[in-house]
Amino acid sequence: MSSSSTLVNASSKATPSAGPSLMAQMALRDISVLFRTPWIIISRSLAFIIQLFVFAALISQLVNVPGLDFFQYYAVGSVVGTVGSIAFIIGYDIFEEAEEGVLDYLLTLPVSRRQFIIGRALGGAVRAMVYATPMFVIVAVLERFTNPLSLAVAFFDLFLLAFGITGLSITMAVSVRSANRFDVVLALTELAIARASTALYPIAYMPVYVAALAPFSPVSFAADSARAALVGSSLDLLSLAGLVAFVVIFLGLGAAFYFRKLEGGVYA
Amino acid sequence: MNSLRLIPLVVERDVRILFSDSFLVGIMFANFAIDLFVTAATFGRLIPSGNYFLYIAPGSNFITASVAAFQSGRDVWREKYIKDLTSYLLSLPAPRPVFAFSRIVGGVVRSLIATFPGTLVISYLYGITFDPRIFAAFMIVGLFSLGIVGLSITVSSFASSIEMFVTVRSAIQLYLSFLSTLFYPATVFPSILTPLVASNPMTWAVEAFRSLPQAHGLLGPVSVLVVPSLAFALLGTVCYLWYAKL
Numbered sequence: 455m456s457s458s459s460t461l462v463n464a465s466s467k468a469t470p471s472a473g474p475s476l477m478a479q480m481a482l483r484d485i486s487v488l489f490r491t492p493w494i495i496i497s498r499s500l501a502f503i504i505q506l507f508v509f510a511a512l513i514s515q516l517v518n519v520p521g522l523d524f525f526q527y528y529a530v531g532s533v534v535g536t537v538g539s540i541a542f543i544i545g546y547d548i549f550e551e552a553e554e555g556v557l558d559y560l561l562t563l564p565v566s567r568r569q570f571i572i573g574r575a576l577g578g579a580v581r582a583m584v585y586a587t588p589m590f591v592i593v594a595v596l597e598r599f600t601n602p603l604s605l606a607v608a609f610f611d612l613f614l615l616a617f618g619i620t621g622l623s624i625t626m627a628v629s630v631r632s633a634n635r636f637d638v639v640l641a642l643t644e645l646a647i648a649r650a651s652t653a654l655y656p657i658a659y660m661p662v663y664v665a666a667l668a669p670f671s672p673v674s675f676a677a678d679s680a681r682a683a684l685v686g687s688s689l690d691l692l693s694l695a696g697l698v699a700f701v702v703i704f705l706g707l708g709a710a711f712y713f714r715k716l717e718g719g720v721y722a
Numbered sequence: 723m724n725s726l727r728l729i730p731l732v733v734e735r736d737v738r739i740l741f742s743d744s745f746l747v748g749i750m751f752a753n754f755a756i757d758l759f760v761t762a763a764t765f766g767r768l769i770p771s772g773n774y775f776l777y778i779a780p781g782s783n784f785i786t787a788s789v790a791a792f793q794s795g796r797d798v799w800r801e802k803y804i805k806d807l808t809s810y811l812l813s814l815p816a817p818r819p820v821f822a823f824s825r826i827v828g829g830v831v832r833s834l835i836a837t838f839p840g841t842l843v844i845s846y847l848y849g850i851t852f853d854p855r856i857f858a859a860f861m862i863v864g865l866f867s868l869g870i871v872g873l874s875i876t877v878s879s880f881a882s883s884i885e886m887f888v889t890v891r892s893a894i895q896l897y898l899s900f901l902s903t904l905f906y907p908a909t910v911f912p913s914i915l916t917p918l919v920a921s922n923p924m925t926w927a928v929e930a931f932r933s934l935p936q937a938h939g940l941l942g943p944v945s946v947l948v949v950p951s952l953a954f955a956l957l958g959t960v961c962y963l964w965y966a967k968l
Contacts (some may be wrong), residue, residue, distance in 0.1 A: 635746065661763045
């Protein structure tokens, strides 16, 4: 699942001032890696379509809460959830590269460690956005979200979420050693972050023990901010600030852990 | 040695593989707990008509059962493509049909172990913990798992890459979860989807479980799952035999 031709072409011409270009090449490599694995795209797309057009359409017939358009609520939340889900995949790639020895090759390329790590995080986030944009468009068309400023803010929220989750996924990929265990832990984290959030249901209807945690989920920050922009045409500054804090913390952690492992950790 | 005496040994091996990382069993229970105490509990409050929480509660356990059952298929796939164990396993002194059948039984036992706490929790919610009907509850979970283990081994026989296996597994799990009566009654589906819902093993399993509190005998709710689960198990056995050809 690894591809390095793009990077090789770029790195053969690398100079110290070519930092941003090399980071962009790292990111491009990750984007092409995702699109060379159609199975992942097929399964996530299928999940989104069934969730929206079957689950949300049917369950909203049963939800009868005054003032709540549950289909609209769920539609925005499912895009946020999908972005999170795709951003998590970078962890699988990094784990697999380490197992298959591709990481050793990547480290021989004339790319600084900092560029390497930021490039990976950027690639993970950008590819999540590339992938989720058609879904975002479907929901925008279905729900008639037409305000360009609202769409831009919501898109920015999704990008911040993707960037932060990429950092979280990288942190986990370099912290868990067993392949089986990594698979399940990542899936459980993804499930917990998405379910204990306001992406799929309003906080007022959660049991107290979930309602106490949900406001701190990064998926809640992104979902609340995106909904405020799309439905209320307003800016939810608190959620936006939470999202930025999540990005800073987990990108920092992801970079620190990844850097430590690269320099003589378990993959050495 | 009577070849049937080898079945428990093969099953024991599969169970040992499950517990080689007992952390995974814990994670499966955590998955179940999130499904039940977060998602089902929230939807139970969003949809106050009837008792929606109890309506969808058995589904959380069946989703865990399907995850555990698919783990068996994944192990079979890993044995062939990653660990290169197929030749060794076929050299064991068990006739191939017996060996294939044992793998299916092993998968069911693993699934029953993984869902044991969940089945107890749901039985408690349904008020049948200290009632003979709890045996029917375990039988329903076991029969559902039998069918899904058969399906997962079928998929592992044809999947040439782990990505393909995971994708087909995801598609089947989407079908089991969203095109069944797990979340909503059959009446809300458009007529075009009705055949898909009616033929979904998850529909039979959740309906069988929901009927337990009103059931007077154990066999009624269980019987609906016997034929389809055996059919899927047979398919899995045949595919395993085909896949194990050298």
